[in-house]
Amino acid sequence: MRILSGIQPSGKLHIGNYFGMMKTMIGHMESSDLFVFIVDLHALTSVHDKERLATGTLEAAADFIALGLDPDKCTFWVQSDVPEVCELTWVLSTIAPMGLLERCHSYKDKIAKGISPSHGLFSYPVLMAADILLYQADRVPVGKDQKQHLEVARDLAHKFNITFGDTFTVPEPAIDEQTAVVPGLDGQKMSKSYGNTIPIFLSGKPLKKQIMAIKTDGAAVEEPKNPDTCILFQLFSLFAEPARLHQVRELYLNGGAAYGYIKVELFELIEAHFEVARKRKQELLDDAGKLRRILKNGAEKARVQAIPTLEKVRERIGCIY
Numbered sequence: 104m105r106i107l108s109g110i111q112p113s114g115k116l117h118i119g120n121y122f123g124m125m126k127t128m129i130g131h132m133e134s135s136d137l138f139v140f141i142v143d144l145h146a147l148t149s150v151h152d153k154e155r156l157a158t159g160t161l162e163a164a165a166d167f168i169a170l171g172l173d174p175d176k177c178t179f180w181v182q183s184d185v186p187e188v189c190e191l192t193w194v195l196s197t198i199a200p201m202g203l204l205e206r207c208h209s210y211k212d213k214i215a216k217g218i219s220p221s222h223g224l225f226s227y228p229v230l231m232a233a234d235i236l237l238y239q240a241d242r243v244p245v246g247k248d249q250k251q252h253l254e255v256a257r258d259l260a261h262k263f264n265i266t267f268g269d270t271f272t273v274p275e276p277a278i279d280e281q282t283a284v285v286p287g288l289d290g291q292k293m294s295k296s297y298g299n300t301i302p303i304f305l306s307g308k309p310l311k312k313q314i315m316a317i318k319t320d321g322a323a324v325e326e327p328k329n330p331d332t333c334i335l336f337q338l339f340s341l342f343a344e345p346a347r348l349h350q351v352r353e354l355y356l357n358g359g360a361a362y363g364y365i366k367v368e369l370f371e372l373i374e375a376h377f378e379v380a381r382k383r384k385q386e387l388l389d390d391a392g393k394l395r396r397i398l399k400n401g402a403e404k405a406r407v408q409a410i411p412t413l414e415k416v417r418e419r420i421g422c423i424y
């Protein structure tokens with residue numbers, strides 16, 4: 104079973120990325136044919152700063168490896184190192200109905216958040232479909248926000264297969280409902296583009312500051328509260344041991360939950376959770392040459408899969424050779 108997913112290097116990776124996608128992917132490493140990549144061409148729809156894109160790409164790669172991804176046990180690369188994806192994007196764009204792309208809410212959401220509307224931003228789902236179909240992925244683990252983009256990939260695979268003959272595996276989405284949407288500090292989806300994140304590798308004072316900024320209501324300590332609508336409780340539940348979580352849940356329901364104390368406990372839990380990975384990340388970034396070599400190696404492995412798919416596509420659509 105081939106499992107594939109990508110992540111944008113458009114800012115520091117956060118705990119929404121970790122629980123929504125990275126942890127799941129790392130968990131699949133031993134049991135499947137795993138493909139993981141950093142989608143720098145997608146990030147180009149919002150980042151037009153050479154340094155930021157390059158640093159973000161290397162950092163995202165270091166994050167993944169520090170958190171446990173072993174590049175020898177999977178195919179791990181940077182999207183732009185496999186140029187075949189751009190050719191497939193064009194081919195798919197010629198069968199992508201405008202209506203299908205116009206219905207994608209991520210485009211509208213991003214514009215509403217101030218990202219400038221470009222052709223690339225609009226056709227973002229087509230590049231994502233090419234990412235998935237080029238490698239004949241069976242399953243694609245993502246957060247809930249990417250569900251519609253996966254529908255686009257499935258639709259385009261079907262349409263291509265019907266129009267030109269069976270070529271692509273139709274991918275299945277894999278969405279973990281429990282962690283499908285990790286809320287941000289303000290209660291919206293945690294997202295790099297919304298400025299409401301807790302970065303995975305933040306620590307010390309800056310981390311504490313972010314956690315103290317988690318939005319809570321003005322209820323007094325002794326008042327009963329609803330844990331299921333509380334952003335702080337949702338974030339706490341990602342890190343706390345089950346027994347402790349149960350205790351805190353009871354405090355919410357029966358009165359006695361003090362937001363300030365829970366925030367300090369959450370701060371300590373996050374510090375401890377990523378402590379080992381934090382050190383590993385620094386070591387990786389200190390040897391950027393080695394990190395680059397790992398990624399170039401990964402791109403070579405990815406191209407071994409990409410080239411035959413693209414050759415088949417060229418033959419099916421009528422490119423002469």
Ligand code: ADP
Binds near residue numbers: 247283
């Ligand atoms: P961002 O919105 O921060 O830019 P990306 O779009 O790069 O994040 O998403 C990378 C992966 O992380 C995707 O699979 C996405 O579904 C997942 N993801 C992003 N934010 C969250 C979140 N708040 N909760 C759960 N999963 C998320």
Ligand code: TRP
Binds near residue numbers: 109110111245
């Ligand atoms: N669009 C995805 C996101 O923002 C990232 C992505 C690009 C992706 N290509 C992909 C995810 C292919 C899964 C498979 O999160």
